[in-house]
Amino acid sequence: MTSSLDSLEETAPALPTTCGGIDFGNPVLTASGTFGYGQEFDTLLSLRSLGGLVTKGISPKPRFGNPPPRICETAAGMLNSIGLENVGVEAFAREKLPFLRSCGTRVLVNFFGTTFDEYLDCGARLAAFEGVDGLEMNVSCPNIKAGGIEFGRDPVVLGDLVKACRAVIHKPLWVKLTPNTSDIVALARACADNGADAVSVINTITGMAIDVRTRRPKIATVFGGLSGPAIKPVALRMVYQVHRAKIPIPVCGIGGIQDGTDAVEFLLAGASCVQVGTQSFVDPASAERIIREIQEYCRAQGVTDVRELIGALATG
Amino acid sequence: MTSSLDSLEETAPALPTTCGGIDFGNPVLTASGTFGYGQEFDTLLSLRSLGGLVTKGISPKPRFGNPPPRICETAAGMLNSIGLENVGVEAFAREKLPFLRSCGTRVLVNFFGTTFDEYLDCGARLAAFEGVDGLEMNVSCPNIKAGGIEFGRDPVVLGDLVKACRAVIHKPLWVKLTPNTSDIVALARACADNGADAVSVINTITGMAIDVRTRRPKIATVFGGLSGPAIKPVALRMVYQVHRAKIPIPVCGIGGIQDGTDAVEFLLAGASCVQVGTQSFVDPASAERIIREIQEYCRAQGVTDVRELIGALATG
């Protein structure tokens, strides 16, 4: 209660935020597929300092993924076509979850299936585990029964999938939207209308690169997902579109975040929290640095609670 | 007929190509909105060396465009929201066309309207001018009568627009597709089915950026079009998707081309020619350099005719 303490409190902004039914110590999470199962980063940054982490996407059974080459660099970005390789639900629970339970940060498990049933099965099983704070549905997966079209492209299919999953998942359920759409708001609305707790915006944008020497695609599967700073303007636009449409569930902003300024842009555009993806490859300690930079921004701008920034874009 | 001449001819690859009813001396054009009306570049490169140029988009009447700020830089790209500012058909014919007629390269005029009637009116008047080799329809414009949704987003609307324009335009008619879609092939097909001669793939991707200091959008109109190397993987993917779908009209590839290698990637993916956009700001002489670099690539690879490269991607 001394005045010096008071003034200290005044200068340190409050960082806690809430998104999709989960309380986070700060708004910075790490993105699925770019942070392994957490443990890999244990010596590189303080996992406890993170708002949360999202695991690699899990499917009911282990998957081996696509043949190499699987990644290539592009201008301010990269393409990947890992092919949703993962250890499967069982191995995840056995080998990865014990560490995650004790790592001191919020854990969202990203999951997917290739049929409705796989989604339900996988989601329900994952939600039942202690130590899983929430689930993030990756709907950018080919729907085997519908000719390989992604589940997440059609608002109707997406709504049905979310509704079905919602019924069996009794934990916070986020849905990660694909940017390969002409109407991100329709996708977000389908999620909100069918009981999702939040939307994660965005997954990778489908892209391609060619090795002119061999005349072959640089990625064995021809197409890959574009991520990194290159996509930030598109991601930010989609977050803002969803926010502006007053979809009644919060948004987690993802795409090309490299520093605190990028993260603040997403918050201003309407994201309640953000995820750092490709940047963890560029600089494995970046998520922790980004938290510090958000804090510095708040101090410099006289923002006492980071939540003041959410949707605070000035227009008009 | 001396042997030295023969061998010279052997090493110089043939560059002429045809796309959408127009013969070009080589496959490199400059993109609409990034090359003014040609004259501005007269002292910066040899206009004759170009395959062709595409003018700034023309509307029936002059337009003043959007308030500033109109552009900002992003990671390996830029956003623009010029607001389709242009001098209008009449001033174009009076002030710009005489130079274009004599500049020694193919001239495509990019055009648009805000209603069907404006498109027809504008297209028909432009097509009637001598010195206009072809028209490129920009369909990424808000349709005033349909609540501001872009004409080019819905394949049905797009098909109707193309059909109507086709009926009154008796010159090669290209349609420039928007990448803000979940199905570029459906858009290309709508163009082919309704009489377009080629599709230009792609226009800018809608994006956004925020100045965190002022908390305002960096572009006055909030949204802008993303161009530059950042979008190349997306553009290339869309060109390849259209090519692979065996749409019966050729593709002109556009998006993030910086050098000969980039251009060759587009040709391999199925483009019959390419357009250089933002790169003309980075290096105003780049289109000419890119032609040289394609030539060098062909020499190094033993390609005697640049058309051998079109769609020559090796897969499987």
Added chain:
Amino acid sequence: MRYFDARVIENRSLGGGYFVLRLGGCEPLAGSRPGQFVMLRGDWGRDPLLPRPLSLLSVAHEGRADLLAKVVGKGTALMERSPPGSRVSVLGPLGNSFPVPSADVTDLLVAGGIGLPPLFMQAEAAARLGLANGSEVLYGGRTSRDLVLLGEMRGLGIALRLATEDGSLGRRGRVTDELEASLERWRAAASTQLLRIMACGPREMLWAVGRIAQSHGIECYLSMEEQMACGIGVCLGCAVAAQTRPYRYVCKDGPVFPASEVMAYATAASTSRSEGGAQ
């Protein structure tokens, strides 16, 4: 206007993030006029992507050209680190220029911070015409570190009035205070000599200078800045929001504008902004 390669001959740090780049190989810039600028890009890959506009500070014989820049972001930071020998591409000279110095007119050259280069070059032009003592440079910055090239300007024989916000050099206050004081002096001297104001600096300063000029009925030219992509009038990115339509462009109608033409901006910029189509 030409597009060519030049080389850094010397890169002189002036402290406070300011530096003078001396370029060689700039023969195409011969005959450039004060106020004109170049688009400059180093050999630095795609980050940043676009060239940066920089005003000419001085253009000498044998292809030598000087630029004065300040580190504010990535591009200027990379320039500051360019060692002698670095290759840069240059597009220029671009844009229009300040009115030519004249014996009949006293020019008050008002520079705020990094707005100095075009006014320095204007002062140099005046000196060449033997008119340096007919003009004054009024130069303001945050602190003394923001006031650079003072010796060079004194060497031109031009009167130099300084202002810093923290009072560390010259008058404590803004350069516009110095401008008011100058005008006061001229009025007190009851001189019949015509006055003209030319200014370059932060936008707020330009509006203030413009308002002062307006209130005194003095001819005034402002050198404006906007984000630029092409520098040659094709991208239409650098529109100045004046009330006149069609828009005017910093790169091809400017960067120097009669104050009366652009003063409307201050209002225009605060009107509501609609969302519109791209391009």
Added chain:
Amino acid sequence: MRYFDARVIENRSLGGGYFVLRLGGCEPLAGSRPGQFVMLRGDWGRDPLLPRPLSLLSVAHEGRADLLAKVVGKGTALMERSPPGSRVSVLGPLGNSFPVPSADVTDLLVAGGIGLPPLFMQAEAAARLGLANGSEVLYGGRTSRDLVLLGEMRGLGIALRLATEDGSLGRRGRVTDELEASLERWRAAASTQLLRIMACGPREMLWAVGRIAQSHGIECYLSMEEQMACGIGVCLGCAVAAQTRPYRYVCKDGPVFPASEVMAYATAASTSRSEGGAQ
């Protein structure tokens, strides 16, 4: 494994695009083993974006580490131009290593071009254990300019057999010809000493080495390269297409693999490639 900042102490050009970066501040690399690598990134903005994998050439006391690299693209070009004092971020040591030299075994260390570093470090390790004369380095390149650090290797007291495709230094031909010749010599000598092959270099060379080892029934280790993003097993980008499933990763299961495990690649890579979902 740690992520830390280091500084370039010396940047020595060896000609032909090869250069040795000597880094200071690499205490976390103490104890690194031959074959291990680091992910390295300079202070160069977003172009290129990802760090680059480089094998360790040598790690000494007081935080000194040497890397040998060759300019092949943007990242290596920027490294080559990094003056002493430049800051680099380093993640490492990463990956596994070659088997430890042993008095019972003669190691044939086969290096192709820029594949030298891990084998150089292995030779250095052998020398430290007093086993340098139990091993040979077989080193091949296009021309004599591709064979670097020869003096340093001779200094280790290890036998050095060279091959160049143009015959400008050592045997005219490929390093695999040299390997065949070596094996021939060993066979002729009717030695009972166990032989072991370790190799790093272009992929085609590795397959050739692997086939030779197979045909002679000799234990063989290949150090592989794949495109990498993370270097620590999380992006799953650096999968090696061996016939075994699940995939193995260069960064965490390698870069050194028993040849038998990865030889399948040559075939696997030519099987048809289906289009699949992203990530």
